[in-house]
Amino acid sequence: MICLGIGVDDMSNPLLEIGSLLKAARKDLQLTQEQVADMAGISRPRYREIEVGSAAARVTTLINIARALGLELILIPKAIAPAVNALLKPHDDDDDLPAFAVSPESDDHD
Amino acid sequence: MICLGIGVDDMSNPLLEIGSLLKAARKDLQLTQEQVADMAGISRPRYREIEVGSAAARVTTLINIARALGLELILIPKAIAPAVNALLKPHDDDDDLPAFAVSPESDDHD
């Protein structure tokens, strides 16, 4: 299979970014999509779409998924973001996930 | 009007928590609901519902609102959350907002 150019995960789309983080966290915990979906109270097809980044979940849904994966959803001032990222990187032991911030992005409408 | 018990903002509901944070950030920037709604690409009635916590926005919508308010949406490991909160508190100069994490919560269905 030839796959030129573009990296496997794009990272200009926040949904893809969120999805790949969720997948990494799930794999890390050795859980199946169905298990996480069940813990989060949503269907597996729905969770799959969220994980692959083909659909935007509601905040409440993302919160529930995050909780199932041992993650927290946080809102911070933009100015603080770099410091938070710095806080996350050094902690490179074994069982943690890279936190990430969603970047400037246009959505649907506009 | 008699209002016994319960504090003005509840903080057991993540939507209320998000809403009051958005409102604080908006007031801090001296913006109207309409201005923020416009910047985020949603209607004012919709933004109002999100701000008062009576409805759950999509993640993409929350990201757009956050951007309009100089905030970032972050997903972090639960274990790191306290450290991040510590990072936010000391920074009590003049123009920053309290970051916050959404807590364990059950949503719709279940």
Place this chain on the structure above:
DNA sequence: ACTAAGAGATATGTAAACAGATCAATTTGA
């Protein structure tokens, strides 16, 4: 007091997030 701007609130209509079922494709393990 009056006025206007901002916020609260509701109604109707549409798009998309959800559920649930059911398929194929892929991965994993015996």
Place this chain on the structure above:
DNA sequence: TCAAATTGATCTGTTTACATATCTCTTAGT
């Protein structure tokens, strides 16, 4: 190799996040 588990993918239907419009009710400003 075969079978089971996991994931990919699509369909039908329901709920709800959205738009737009309109109305009242506060909250300034004069």
